[in-house]
Amino acid sequence: MSTSLVISPLTRVRWVSGRLEISAAGHAVTLSTSEAEALAVMHAFAQPRTASEVRAQFPFIDADPLILELRSAAVLVPPAQVAAIESARWDVDSLTFHRRSRAAVRGGLSPLSPPAVPARAASTVFQLERPTEPMSQNLPHLLNARRSRRSWPKVLMHDLGRLLWLTARNRATGPDVVSRPYPSGGAAYSLELYPVVAPDSVADVPAGIYRYLPDTHALELISPDAHTSVLTRAAVAAGAERAPVAIVVTSRFERVSSTYGELAYSLVLKEVGGLFQTFYLVAEFLGLALCALGGGCPDRLFAEAIGADDLIEPVVGELVLGPTGAAVGPHRSRWSEA
Secondary structure, three states, X not given: OOXXXXXXXXXEEEEEOOEEEEEEOOOOOEEEEOOOHHHHHHHOOOOOEOHHHHHHHOOOOOHHHHHHHHXXXXXXXXXXXXXXXXXXXXXXXXXXXXXXHOOOOOOOOOOOOOOOOOOOOOOOEEEOOOOOOOOOOOHHHHHHHOOOOOOOOOOOXXXXXXXXXXXXXXXXXXXXXXXXOOOOXXXXXXXXXXXXXXXXXXXXXOOEEEEEEOOOOEEEEXXXXXXXXXXXXXHHHXXXXXXXXXXXXXXXXXXXXXXXXXXXHHHHHHHHHHHHHHHHHHHHHHOEEEEEEOOOOOHHHHHHHHOXXXXXXXXXXXXXXXXXXXXXXXXXXXXXXX
16 A cells, blocks of 8 residues: 555544444444554554555554554545545544434333432422413514523512423323423433522522422422522623523433433433523513523532532533513513403
């Protein structure tokens, strides 16, 4: 082989069950070996080299079979392909995730954890208000009016219960069945919602971190004093002075991964997307100001605050919520007058 080859920018190396796996993200072929020489041969192509040049560098190694396998796995590519790969601006982890999340599902176990986790024994629970008034419906108006809003007046919010009822309650009536207003892959509904309330922000709800109980439409108090750091980070992420209420969304990941394997995380993110759009439209309907965050609350910080494990229940989304400021205008949809 006289053609020059170089390591692909999409190359991934990892140890799996005591063996070395070398692959290119998005490629179906993986080189699996227990021979450490494979790394040395691969590294020799850090700059464009021909197979004969590398063979001469390692006279004590049968390098040709390794080079052939690395090339068939798209780990070694002609230098001209590097520019084409880099122009697409994929990073290795993102492309690997994308390819795996598009793979066919081969089935799996039923979720091992229950559909809903009940309130802890002897915990403090606040029952939330449910909508009772007739609702006017103007979907085109809501879609057109939807915005991310990052400013909130310092007045009490009264619609947190209505918001959670319309977005996240369990609509099902049968045992061990979950049906919420937003979609979920396989109806797994792995998401948990944690409203984090600032002092004097929500009527009849003291400051603290709560967990929403979708079966009973109530808030379970998780921590009365760990809310400050979460709200501070949420405000910074939103580019706002303050955050009246942050809703931190976690996933009980096993509920999805036990059934869908490598497809699971992409399904969780799609579920978060469905939940966020539902939140936006309902908030617009209720006259609330909502802003979804790209990040803000580190997994470990929040896991410590709620007494969870960030591998078992990672943070997958955050929103900031509050009343609508006067500057937004009078066009906001409200509950219709009966």
